[in-house]
Each structure stands twice: as C-alpha cells, then as structure tokens.
Amino acid sequence: MxxxxxxxxxxxxxxxxxxxxxxxxxxxxxxxxxHKHVHFDFEYWLGFYGGFGFVSCVGLVLGARLLRKLLQREEDYYDR
Amino acid sequence: MIDSLPPGVLLIVGAGVLPMLSGRWRSVWTLLLPVASGLQLWGAFPAGTSRTFELLGYPLTPVQADPLSLVWGYIFHLAAFLCALYAWHVRDLVQQVAALIYVGAALGAIFAGDLITLFVYWELTAISSVFLIWASRSERSYRAGMRYLIMQVGSGVILLAGILFHYRDTGSLAFGDAFHKILAPLPLASDGQFLGLNSPGTALIFLAFGIKAAFPLLHNWLQDAYPEATVTGTVYLSVFTTKLAVYALARGFPGTGILIGIGATMAVFPLFYAAIANDLRRAMTYILNNQLGFMVTGVGLANFARHPEVAQLAINGTASHAFAHILYEGLLFMALGAVLYRSGTIRGSQLGGLYRSMPWTAAFCLVGAASISAFPLFSGFVTKSMIVSAAAEQHQTAVWLALMFASVGVFLVAGIRIPAVTFLGPQRGPRLAEAPGWMLAAMASSAAFCLLLGIWPAPLYALLPYPVEYKPYTAAHVITQLQLLAFTGLAFATLKLRGLYPVERAAINLDSDWFFRKPLPAVVGGLYRWGVALRAGVSRVGEAVLVEALTWVKKHCGPPGLLGRSWSTGGMVIWAAMLLGAYLILYYL
Incomplete structure (x- = not known):
C-alpha cells in the first residue's frame, strides 16, 4: 500500500x-x-528571474541540509 | 464618554467582565468587544486626534491617532475579531482574559504618543501574552513561557532605561510626534524629528524594540515560545507582539541605516531553519521572522531626509505589508492550529495526506500560502513588492538580491513545503474530521481578505500614510514574479525527485537559545556547585580550627589546666614574697 x-x-x-x-x-x-523598465542591468538578462529562483531554491535546500547536519539533535535534547 | 477612553482600554476593561459570564456568553463577549472597540476607533479617533494630560508634571499623550497608527489600529481590530472567532470553542477563562488584555495593551501601545505610555503597554503585552503560552499547561510550555517572559520583560526594562537616558538628554518624552505633525501629503521631516539612533538613550530604546521585533540573535524567544502556546494562543501571538515592534521602529527609527542590514539578514537566515524544522508551527514562526525582516528593511529604507519620495514608498510598503501579513500569517497559523486541534500533533514527520480529511482547511491554507508567496492576485503581491521596489529605487543591490532570495525561500517553505507535508502524500494515522465550523469561518474570512486585498488593493492603499503611486499590476512585475515562483517550484520538484530535499525527521535544530539553555545553565550550575563545595570546605576547615582552639583553651584554662586549676594560699604567699624581694633588689640596683 x-x-x-x-x-x-x-x-x-x-x-x-x-x-x-x-x-x-x-x-x-x-x-x-x-519591455521591462528595470533598476538593475542584470534584470535585462534573459531568464534572470527564473534562473535566480532556481539557483536560490537549490542553494537554500543544500544550505538547509548542511545546517541539519550541523545542528540537528534528538527531540529530547533539552530535556536530558 | 466613550471617546475619553483611549483605544484598547475598552478591551482591557472588558476583560474584567469575562469572569462574570459563563460558557458561550464569554465567547460572544470576546467577539463583541473588538467590534465595539473598532467602532470606537473609527468614530472617535480620526487622524489628527490626540489627547494629552499631565501626570506628576510629565506631559502624557495616551492617544495619538494619525495615518500611521491608524493602519495598525484597524488591522489589529480586524485580527482580534478573527482570532476571537477562531477561538470560539475556548472555555478557558485564563486564555480568554489574557487574550483580551493582550490585544488591548497592543492597541494602547500603538496609539501611545509618549514613551512612558508606550512603556506601560509594552510591559502589559508581555505579561498578558505569556498566559497564552502557559495555558498549554505542560512543563515544556511553562519553561518556554518563562524564557519568553524574561526576554519580553527584559525588553521593557531596557526600554525604560533608554527612556530615562533620553529624557535626561532631551527633556522630551514625545514618541514619533514628527509623524503626527508631518503626515501631510509631502513630509519634509529631517532626521532630528524622529528618535533616531543618536545617543545611549535612543540606542537602548532601539535595542528594546529590536528584541520584540526578533532581530537576528535576539530572535529566538519567538521560535522557542510561540509553538508551545495553545492552538488559539499561537494565532493571537503571531499577530500582535512583533507587529507592535515593527510599528515602534517605523515610528521612532525610520531611515536608520543599520535597519536595512538587520532586516535583510532577518529575511534570509530564518529560511534555512524553516526549511527543516519538524514542528510545523515552529517552521512557520521562522517564516514569521523572515517576514518581519521585509518590514524592518522597509523601515530602514525610509530615509526622509535623503530620499523623501522613496521613504514614503518604503513606509507605505512596511505598513501595507504588516497589514497583509497579519491576515495571511494568521490564516496559516489558523490552518496549522486546526490540524493540531484535530490530529493532536503538528510534527511534519507524523502528518500527511490530510487534504482528504480536511479539504477546506487545506484550501484555506493554500490561499494563505499563495498570499505569503506573493502570487499575483493574492495580498503579498501588492504589498511586499513596495518594499522590494524601495530597495531597487535606492540601488541597494545586495539588499534587493537578499529580498528576492527571501521571496524564493518563503515560497519554498510556506508555499510548498508546509502545505505539502501536511496535506499531500500518504495519510498517516486515522482519518480525521474537518476543522469545526467556527475555525473554518475564521479561516474563510481571512482567506477572503487575502484575495480581496490582492485583487483590489485600492482600499488598502487609501488607508496608507502617504499617497500611493505604486502600480503592482504591470506586465513586468507579474511575469517576473511568476518566473521566480515557477522556477522555484521546478527546483523543488527536481530536488524532491532526486531525493535531495531533506525528508521529515523527528528532531529539533539548535538555535541561539542553545546558549542560554545548555552552556549558561552548565556554567551557572558549575558555579553553584563550586560555591557549595567552597562553602563546605571553608566551614570544614573553620570547624577544625575552632575545635583545635577550643581544645587548647580547654587544656590550659580548664579545671586541670595551668591557668584554670586552683592554687594553695601558701604557694601564693611565697610567690608574692618572691616578687616583693625581686622588686627590692631591683630598686637598690
């Protein structure tokens, strides 16, 4: 099942x-x-926002995995 | 008579009536009071109203209604009503009284025109809200509540110290009256008209605000205590304390440069925790922290002296984002609370597939998720972008990138992870009932507001302190935002498919509270044990010395001792005669 x-x-x-x-x-x-009216030159790059979203998301998840390795403890960690 | 009561006092006084009511009437009363108080605010305190009186020679301003405080005043009332509706089933008098006093105190603080009034309400929010945490009535919640209370009351004490310094330096107790005076269409405020970060006193006030706003490293009381509160308590807490702090910052420290960095950091780092926290209400408090980061950045960008136009955009962005945020964050906490209410757990590792049992809750949760992720047509889209635009207008590239990253992260965690973990996947545990009617009603109303604000932002924009020229629905904004969100979704799905996204695990993650929960008790405990040992050692040595001394005294002065025994009369006469003889000889020499 x-x-x-x-x-x-x-x-x-x-x-x-x-x-x-x-x-x-x-x-x-x-x-x-x-046509975009933008503040930063890099906003003109084709697919900037998409690429930024994708890379940020992957970066965040990998960062979180690393964080978990470093800082994860048992649930009763503070009660022991 | 009614307009002589400052906003919020009606709720605080009304809380005193609750013990005299019973059962359902108490719930009715908690629903009616925010309505009455809201009508009072609307009718008796238009922008520009202020009330002043003198107490022991100090001028106090308990009411200062202007376009900035009114935004918070209105949304606090709306939220108080929605929270009371959500908490319809609660029959716990402690929670009901605490919630009303808490809301009243937060409102009082919003309309405080002087620092003493602010301080009084500031402490009252701390003391009343802790009962919403303690109301869980467990050892964990008691301890978390204690830590929360220490931080909150500490913030109040620091605030008071700052106020005293500030009063000694300037002789003024006014709080943000610059806003009151200049909230005309085009303010020309200079730095000096706000508190500003320019003296030890204002630095302490800034720190006190920073604790309540959960600045990085001062933040952890939030994630520590909020998830330990009751189902309804967390919803209340998520609305008032931190938004009061954002308001206080906006009033006292707009354009303070350091806030930009602090806000951007706040918007980014909690996301990493939110992505892995197993307690979903805890994950959501990390998201709450991240959202506060956007608002704090907005306050920092509001430099009226250097960029008056952008400052207006930034303050408008902060105020409108606080308004929208209270509704969608409350909605998300309501949905998670409903899951906890029905299933008895909110651990991601024990949840899943609940869309089958709780379809309405799931749907409302998705509306909240879309709003916080700033999907077009949802509330976050029309408010958050003002703050991001203010950063772009000032060409703050790093800050802008941080805020964009934070937008991605919010979508990933609050938009995808939390709803997916709760409502999708295989169902764990027995089939549950849908959330009860009053909770659904509160969620439905919040969701309706989220949609309404997103589709038709004009009424919210009209409420803001400054005229709004910002247009959220441009082709570029809609398309770029959709690109950002779609590619984030694609990245998530790809990571999930490849098994790279961390699976839910029953565990906790260490945060800055570790310092005062592990090493600090260890150090204090060590010092205590060392002190006990030292005292025991000292008393042991002291006792030995004393015993030795007593033995010596006893030996020489006791009955058999040289100095203690009785001598014969003859012996004494001989000694006296010898002394007299010696004296005679010495005299002749």
Whole structure:
C-alpha cells in the first residue's frame, strides 16, 4: 500500500515536473515579448528571474541540509 | 464618554467582565468587544486626534491617532475579531482574559504618543501574552513561557532605561510626534524629528524594540515560545507582539541605516531553519521572522531626509505589508492550529495526506500560502513588492538580491513545503474530521481578505500614510514574479525527485537559545556547585580550627589546666614574697 503510494507520488511528481517545465519555458519566453523598465542591468538578462529562483531554491535546500547536519539533535535534547 | 477612553482600554476593561459570564456568553463577549472597540476607533479617533494630560508634571499623550497608527489600529481590530472567532470553542477563562488584555495593551501601545505610555503597554503585552503560552499547561510550555517572559520583560526594562537616558538628554518624552505633525501629503521631516539612533538613550530604546521585533540573535524567544502556546494562543501571538515592534521602529527609527542590514539578514537566515524544522508551527514562526525582516528593511529604507519620495514608498510598503501579513500569517497559523486541534500533533514527520480529511482547511491554507508567496492576485503581491521596489529605487543591490532570495525561500517553505507535508502524500494515522465550523469561518474570512486585498488593493492603499503611486499590476512585475515562483517550484520538484530535499525527521535544530539553555545553565550550575563545595570546605576547615582552639583553651584554662586549676594560699604567699624581694633588689640596683 505504502509502496503503491510512493510510486503514485513519484508518477505525480514527474508529471508535475514536466508541466512545470513547460510553464517555465513559456514564462521564460515571455521575456522576449514585452519591455521591462528595470533598476538593475542584470534584470535585462534573459531568464534572470527564473534562473535566480532556481539557483536560490537549490542553494537554500543544500544550505538547509548542511545546517541539519550541523545542528540537528534528538527531540529530547533539552530535556536530558 | 466613550471617546475619553483611549483605544484598547475598552478591551482591557472588558476583560474584567469575562469572569462574570459563563460558557458561550464569554465567547460572544470576546467577539463583541473588538467590534465595539473598532467602532470606537473609527468614530472617535480620526487622524489628527490626540489627547494629552499631565501626570506628576510629565506631559502624557495616551492617544495619538494619525495615518500611521491608524493602519495598525484597524488591522489589529480586524485580527482580534478573527482570532476571537477562531477561538470560539475556548472555555478557558485564563486564555480568554489574557487574550483580551493582550490585544488591548497592543492597541494602547500603538496609539501611545509618549514613551512612558508606550512603556506601560509594552510591559502589559508581555505579561498578558505569556498566559497564552502557559495555558498549554505542560512543563515544556511553562519553561518556554518563562524564557519568553524574561526576554519580553527584559525588553521593557531596557526600554525604560533608554527612556530615562533620553529624557535626561532631551527633556522630551514625545514618541514619533514628527509623524503626527508631518503626515501631510509631502513630509519634509529631517532626521532630528524622529528618535533616531543618536545617543545611549535612543540606542537602548532601539535595542528594546529590536528584541520584540526578533532581530537576528535576539530572535529566538519567538521560535522557542510561540509553538508551545495553545492552538488559539499561537494565532493571537503571531499577530500582535512583533507587529507592535515593527510599528515602534517605523515610528521612532525610520531611515536608520543599520535597519536595512538587520532586516535583510532577518529575511534570509530564518529560511534555512524553516526549511527543516519538524514542528510545523515552529517552521512557520521562522517564516514569521523572515517576514518581519521585509518590514524592518522597509523601515530602514525610509530615509526622509535623503530620499523623501522613496521613504514614503518604503513606509507605505512596511505598513501595507504588516497589514497583509497579519491576515495571511494568521490564516496559516489558523490552518496549522486546526490540524493540531484535530490530529493532536503538528510534527511534519507524523502528518500527511490530510487534504482528504480536511479539504477546506487545506484550501484555506493554500490561499494563505499563495498570499505569503506573493502570487499575483493574492495580498503579498501588492504589498511586499513596495518594499522590494524601495530597495531597487535606492540601488541597494545586495539588499534587493537578499529580498528576492527571501521571496524564493518563503515560497519554498510556506508555499510548498508546509502545505505539502501536511496535506499531500500518504495519510498517516486515522482519518480525521474537518476543522469545526467556527475555525473554518475564521479561516474563510481571512482567506477572503487575502484575495480581496490582492485583487483590489485600492482600499488598502487609501488607508496608507502617504499617497500611493505604486502600480503592482504591470506586465513586468507579474511575469517576473511568476518566473521566480515557477522556477522555484521546478527546483523543488527536481530536488524532491532526486531525493535531495531533506525528508521529515523527528528532531529539533539548535538555535541561539542553545546558549542560554545548555552552556549558561552548565556554567551557572558549575558555579553553584563550586560555591557549595567552597562553602563546605571553608566551614570544614573553620570547624577544625575552632575545635583545635577550643581544645587548647580547654587544656590550659580548664579545671586541670595551668591557668584554670586552683592554687594553695601558701604557694601564693611565697610567690608574692618572691616578687616583693625581686622588686627590692631591683630598686637598690
């Protein structure tokens, strides 16, 4: 039962990733069709916002994994 | 008569009536009071109202209503009503009384026109709110509440010290009357009109505000205590204390440069904790901390002397973000509270799949998640972007990047992780009932406000201190924001698929409270044991010396001793004769 759930979850996740991928490509492409008024030069780079979002998210998750290695303790750590 | 009572006092006095009511009538009373108090604020205190009186020669201003305080005044009333609705089932008199006094005190502090009044309400919020934590009635909550109380009362004591210094330096107790005087369409305030960070006194006041606003390293009382409060207590707490602190900063220290760095740091570092905290209400308090970071940055960017136009945008951004934030943060805490109420746990490692049992709660949680993540058409989109724009207008590249990173992180944690962990995935444990009707009603109303503000921001913008020229719905803003969010989602899904996203684990993560929960007790305990041992040693040696001395005295002065025994009369006569003889001889020499 659990296993089937997991497989279902993975399938859903894969579908979601594909759908998201398509959405991302569309949104990235949208950069070409309108004019931005921006404050920083790097905002003109094609796909800056998308790239920033992706990299930040990966960075945050990897940072959190590292943090967890360093600072995670048992739940009763303070009660001992 | 009603307009002679300062805002908030009605709630504090009204709390005194609660013990005389019973059962449902108490809940009705807690719902009616915020309505009555809100109507009083609306009717009797238009912008520009102030009340002053003299106490022991000091001029006090218990009421100072202006466009800045009114924004907070209105949203605090709305939140108080929604919280009371959410807490309809609560029959615990302690919580009900504490909540009303807490809300009243926070409102009193918002409208305080002088520092003494502010101090009194500042302490009252601390003392009343701790009962919402203690009301969990467990050893953990008692200890967390104690730590919370020490920090909060400490903040009040530092505030008082700062006020005394400030009064000695300037002879003024006024608090932010610059705003009161200059909240006209185009303020020309210079630095000197605010408290500003320019003397030991104002530095102490700044520190006191900073503790309550959960500045980095002063923050941990928030994540420590809030998740230990009751289901409804955490919702109350999430609204008032920290937003009062943001308000106080906005009133006293707008444009203080150091706030920009502090705010940007606050917006970023709690995210790493929020991404892994297993207690989801704790994860949400880290997110709360991050949101405060946006507001604190906004206050720092509001430099009226150097960039008056941007300062208006920044103050507007801070005020509107506080307004929207109170609603969506409250909504998210309500949803998590409802899960805790039904399932008895809020640990991510024990939850999952609840969208089947609690579909409405899940839906409202998603509205809160979309709002905090600043999706177009949701409230965060029209408020947070003002602060981010203010950073861009001042060409603060690093701050701007930090705020963008923080936006990504908020979406990742509050927008994806928390709803996914709670409501998606395989269901763990038995099937639960949907949240009760009153909780759903409170969540539905909050969600409706989140959507309404996002779709139609004009009424909120009209409420703000300065005229709003900002246009949230431009093609560039909508598309860039959607790009940011979509790619964040893609990154999350990719990481999840590759098994790189940390799985939920029953554990805690050390934060700055570690210093006063582990080493400090160890040091104090060590010193105590050392002191006890020292005292025992000293008394042992002292006792030995005393015994020795007594033995000596006894030996020489006791009955058999040389000095103590009785001598014969004849012997004494011989000694006297010998002395007289010796004297005679010495005399002739």
């Amino acid at each position: 659990e296993e089937r759930h997991d497989q279902n979850d993975r399938r859903h996740l894969k579908q979601m990733v594909s759908a998201l991928g398509v959405l991302c490509v569309l949104l990235g492409g949208a950069d070409l069709v309108y």
